Amino acid sequence: xxxxxxxxxxxxxxxxxxxxMGLASDKLxxxxxxxxxxxxxxxxxxxSAQIPAQFEARYxxxxxxxxxxxxxxxDGLRGEAIVLYQLDNAHRIAALLGYDTDSASELxxxxxxxxxxxxxxxNGLADQIDNxxxxxxxxxxxxxxxxxxxxxxxxxxxxxxALKVDISYQLIDHSFNCDMxxxxxxxxxxxxxxxxxxxxxxx
Amino acid sequence: xxxxxxxxxDSLLARKQVRKSLPESFDADILTxxxxxxxxxxxxxxxIGLVFLDLTMxxxxxxxxxxxxxxxxxxxxxxxxxxxxxPEMQKRVTELGALAFVHKPVNPEKLVxxxxxxxxx
Numbered sequence: 188x189x190x191x192x193x194x195x196x197x198x199x200x201x202x203x204x205x206x207x208m209g210l211a212s213d214k215l216x217x218x219x220x221x222x223x224x225x226x227x228x229x230x231x232x233x234x235s236a237q238i239p240a241q242f243e244a245r246y247x248x249x250x251x252x253x254x255x256x257x258x259x260x261x262d263g264l265r266g267e268a269i270v271l272y273q274l275d276n277a278h279r280i281a282a283l284l285g286y287d288t289d290s291a292s293e294l295x296x297x298x299x300x301x302x303x304x305x306x307x308x309x310n311g312l313a314d315q316i317d318n319x320x321x322x323x324x325x326x327x328x329x330x331x332x333x334x335x336x337x338x339x340x341x342x343x344x345x346x347x348x349a350l351k352v353d354i355s356y357q358l359i360d361h362s363f364n365c366d367m368x369x370x371x372x373x374x375x376x377x378x379x380x381x382x383x384x385x386x387x388x389x390x
Numbered sequence: 391x392x393x394x395x396x397x398x399x400d401s402l403l404a405r406k407q408v409r410k411s412l413p414e415s416f417d418a419d420i421l422t423x424x425x426x427x428x429x430x431x432x433x434x435x436x437x438i439g440l441v442f443l444d445l446t447m448x449x450x451x452x453x454x455x456x457x458x459x460x461x462x463x464x465x466x467x468x469x470x471x472x473x474x475x476x477p478e479m480q481k482r483v484t485e486l487g488a489l490a491f492v493h494k495p496v497n498p499e500k501l502v503x504x505x506x507x508x509x510x511x
Contacts, residue, residue, distance in 0.1 A: 202404050
């Protein structure tokens with residue numbers, strides 16, 4: 188990402204994302220009724236073609252689920268947010284939240300959590316750049332799926348770029364890891380740079 | 391006399407946002423720190439009246455700074471400015487002696503209320 192953004196632009200984007208992530212963590216904590224330990228999310232802008240390979244290792248020995256939600260805003264802002272979950276703890280968290288522990292309920296829980304994370308995060312981001320977004324309904328792309336890279340490949344294929352936001356949530360009693368990916372069109376980079384420069388000019 | 395003020399945040403943008411949100415009537419000598427370790431080094435070496443403190447930082451986070459201030463009896467007011475806005479976190483920093491808890495992004499309206507409340511402007 189260092190080649191795409193200047194150091195000041197990168198710092199600005201990271202801060203906007205930290206604030207948005209703080210809002211999402213707070214919402215998630217209220218939903219899960221626990222405290223969420225918030226880490227600074229690592230962000231990276233990569234070509235979407237690189238995405239399947241980047242996640243292959245992390246998800247190779249675990250069952251995973253992918254949930255997708257499209258977003259659309261003013262000034263051509265659009266994209267698709269993907270949340271990836273490792274399912275090791277899904278049963279326990281489902282039980283904790285009072286969902287049934289069958290597979291349909293597990294999907295319902297993941298859809299609910301994804302929707303909270305994605306919409307709160309993106310609304311927080313949009314607020315800071317004076318934009319507003321609308322969303323499509325979240326949909327589960329795959330679940331209990333061992334070939335994550337293939338599922339990612341089919342989705343990422345439609346987009347040129349991906350803003351990777353590594354989220355690692357540590358709940359008080361159990362770990363809950365997920366990754367968020369924002370798939371965006373290629374022309375978005377100049378838009379993002381423009382927005383960051385506008386914010387930097389204010390300060 | 392100008393009040394010595396320390397702004398501690400790992401983000402340059404966030405530090406600038408705090409600086410820009412301070413009212414003109416607030417007479418301050420402003421120092422900055424990029425993480426908790428830098429902040430403590432400054433706090434131990436000179437008189438600082440007021441600290442604007444971020445929580446999520448590398449090296450040493452804001453909670454670590456608050457703990458050290460309390461343990462070492464460093465004499466300063468602390469206003470926490472945080473992206474982590476969970477009520478649990480707010481409770482923790484208040485227990486550790488922070489004067490106020492401001493949700494990011496900071497703006498002049500949010501700071502003026504607090505500075506007035508504590509007679510700093």
